[in-house]
Amino acid sequence: MDVSLEILGKASELAEEIGGGTAAILIGDELSPLARELIAYGADKVYLFSDPRLTYYQSDAYTRLISDLLEKQQPEILLLGGTTIGMDLAPSVAARIKTGLTAHSCKLEIDKSGDKPLLMAAVPGWGGGMIVNIACPEHRPQMVTVQQGVMEKPPRDDHHSGELIPMEVKLNERDFRVKCIEMVETIPEGPQIDTSDVVVVGGYGMKCQGSLLPLEELTDLLHGALGGTRPALDEGWIPECSMIGVNGKAIGPKLLITIGTSGANHYTAGFVKAGTVMAINSDPDAPIFDVCDIGIVGDALEVVPAMVKALKAL
Amino acid sequence: MSLNIVVCIKQVPNPDYFSKITLDPETGAISRKNIPTILNPVDENAIEEALRLRERFSGKVTAISMGPPQAKEVLDWALTLGVDESVLLCDRAFAAADSLATAYVLAAGIRKIGNVDIVLCGNESVDGATEQVGPQVAELLDIPHICNATDISLPNGRQAVVRRNIEYGHLTIEGCVPLLITVSREINQPRTATAEGILTLMDKVSRTWGVKDIEVDNDAIGLAGSPTRVGKSYEQKLERERMILTGSVDEMVAAAIKRLKAEALV
Secondary structure, three states: OOOHHHHHHHHHHHHHOOOOOOOOEEEEEEOHHHHHHHHOOOOEEEEEEEOHHOOOHHHHHHHHHHHHHHHHHOOOOEEOOOOOOOHHHHHHHHHHEEEEOEEEEEEEEEEEEOOOOOOEEEEEOOOOOOEEEEEOOOOOEEEEOOOOOOOOOOOOOOOOOEEEEOOOOOHHHHHHHHHEEEEEEOOOOHHHOOOEEEEEEEOHHHHOOOOOOHHHHHHOOOOEEEEOOOHHHHHHOOOOHEEEEOOOOOOOOOEEEOOOOOOOOHHHHHHOOOOEEEEEEEOOHHHHOOOOOEEEEOOOHHHHHHHHHHHHHH | OOOOEEEOEEEEEEEHOOOOOOOOOOOOEOOOOOOOEEEOOOHHHHHHHHHHHHHHHHEEEEEEEEOOOOHHHHHHHHHHHHHOEEEEEEEEEEHHHHOHHHHHHHHHHHHHHHOOOOOEEEEEOOOOOOOHHHHHHHHHHHOEEEEEEEEEEEOEEEEEEEEEEEOOOOEEEEHHHHHEEEEOHHHOOOOOOOOHHHHHHHHHEEEEEEOOOOOOOHHHHHOOOOOOEEEEEOOOOOOOOOOOOOOHHHHHHHHHHHHHHHOOOO
């Protein structure tokens, strides 16, 4: 997934600042092509754990392999993508090796003001533009998860040289107390929120409709992708891959139209990179109106059809 | 076949009031004073799942929470829903904890309850939204975990078969008790309190445990036990135009489209 390459790029930047190298950990089966790709995107080393038992995500086994490696290598910083699996794996690793973990950071910087360089992980707070800085002063590695779309994917350099280090996969029964026995993939159809120029987002305000259906015609007319907030996911109106915010993805479309969303920070942090933001909400006091370029206070069920009509007339 | 189930729950600030949470520009400290509180919404789903398992296999459900004295409110609510007993882990020494120090105290409380088959939690809390405490409690109890369950079945009361979503599909995961499962909102429809639940509240066992009641290392709890530290917080300038349109629906829509057209966005 793209987020791995995005955080790899950030890792290289951070490593350069503190004077060290960047390594990537790759776990699964038959992964050599991916390992080479990681080197092309900046990894100086790739620790490769390859075993048929690791084809699917196995939380105990993956936690064991990573924890053992971290104890041997003692890195300063460990970054993971805040994916559905990353958010399962990162806390386990942090608890196993007893270190600090910061979730869904929106910005990473090195603070050199103290006696040793510290990673400062900024996370969105609760109101307005509140940003909270979190550090892990004593414990190592300093662990952070980052959502897809927050960092920039680095340029590919096939001339970049790195070391591929195949690792022994030492696991026993205790490392498979829970076992993933099946992965069913559903490839999404149509425009996706991370790659579309226009994204239409539906939030909890669509509750009386029980779905985001009223937004589909508008989305199609704009050749856009339909996304949702955390409440929209919880209601089952969107798949996991279409959620925007600290538990989903960060996106930067040219146009974002956000409908029936109150403007919770955990959501709005997901579209700081959007070009133009238009908000439609029936509550004039909704915080979403503080983070939009164009705002319409009104009932989505009136405004959206009016927009569709006006766009068709263009 | 009987199950001993623990549900971890949390009292959180009501998200409708999040914008009232203030930041002291001098100290960078965050104040949540006077913000109304609620039971973390997905914890209702965890409680519901626990009650359904008890209905199917018989056994006992205990709700546990780490918080200030006021957190007893959400534990009492869990009891009115049908949970059998509650434990509040409350002590000044537990305060200012990050997710690891919180998980450490919860794990100690669950260990004291003893012989637990299944621990259920919500997948995340609306305030921190870190999704960390559940898996960390499991790790500290040395039991496996499965996160974000959208379906749990226990064919024989000992082995769980759990479904969870991933970005592009879902996983099916199996595991034997004891284990910890965090649930997503999708998993069930929580029940409402009944008159019987409210009337029997006072008959149920509600305990409060402080640092002296559970086995913990002082350097693993509260601020001392937190590897992460909150530094200075600040207000980021929100650079958006905030052009709020007025007029009739058609007028506002026309103005919006005119603007979007001018930027070649439509």
